Amino acid sequence: MNGVNALDGLILTRHGESTGNLAYRAVQGTDAEETEIPERDADIPLTDTGRLQAAAFGRWLAELPDDERPTRVVTSPYLRARDTARIALAQTPFGPDEPGGLRIEMDERLRDREQGILEGLTPLGVRRRHPQEAARMRRLGKFYYRPPGGESWTDLALRLRSFYRDLDLSSPGARVLVVAHDAIVVMTRYIVEDLSEQEIMEIEKDPIGNCSVTRWQRHGGTLRPAAFNDCTHLLDADPATP
Structure with a gap:
């Protein structure tokens, strides 16, 4: 038996592109040891592209059949996830500003997964500043x-099992939209x-796209995968795309 047993459907999306994502990409292939992100992780905002992605995801949600639309929305408390949920639901007829619309919880x-003393460091920065930790990571493995x-x-798995167990108990038969992070x-x-x-x-080796769709639907008494990391709805969200 899996860890989500009473929900009728589950949709997950990663937040839209953030300034933190841009900072990480900017130092790839360089000798930088830090990303130099000024905000704490919880306060990193969306980029303009991230807001466009969130709106595109919302249009995808709005096109779902009535019996596949979410009946509950839960988001990470981090700014980039909250804003993604807010922008996306504004594109739908069931957002919080609509009569009888869904509340964003x-x-x-x-x-997101907490990095501790390694937060803000590049892989090179970890190896140079914390060589013993880099060696521990190699020995123990990423998991x-x-x-x-x-x-x-595994710490992340523990808190997520708690979250989904509470969803099962409080909302059996619900279709839940979760807006969070790639690790989630x-x-x-x-x-x-x-x-x-x-x-x-x-x-985990393949990056989870910003505002991608990962989805499970109930068939034969269990949740079964329906989509993973699907970004086809974002084709019109990139300003560089004609």
Whole structure:
């Protein structure tokens, strides 16, 4: 039995492109040791492209059949996720500003994985500033390694199991939209599909797209995968795309 047993459907999306995403991309392939993101993780905002992506995701939501639309919306408390949910639902007839619309709830268990002393460092920065931690990570593997002051992937799984168990108990039969972070999308697959360490770490190698769709629908008494990391609805959200 998987970790989500009473929901009728589950849609996950990663927040739209953020200024933090741009900062990480800017230092790739350089000798930078830090990303130099000025905000704390919880306050990193969306870029203009991220807001366009959120609106495109909202238009996708608005086109869902009535029996597939979410009946509950829960988001990470981080700014980039909250704003993604707000912008997306504004494109739908069931957003919080519509009569009888859905309320956007927040749950701290959906926050991004905490990096502890490694926060803001590039892989090169980790190797240079914390060589013992880099060696521990290699020895233990990404799944079980916990940076000082941070979380392992298994720590994330524990808080997510708690979150989904509460959803099962409070909203049986609901169709839930979760707006959060790439690690949340990945570890939800681990929980819902009852995957192994090796399976989920292989999946994690491919980046989760901003405002992509990952989705499960109930068939034969269980939630079954319907889409993973689908970005086709975003083709008109990139300013560089004609």
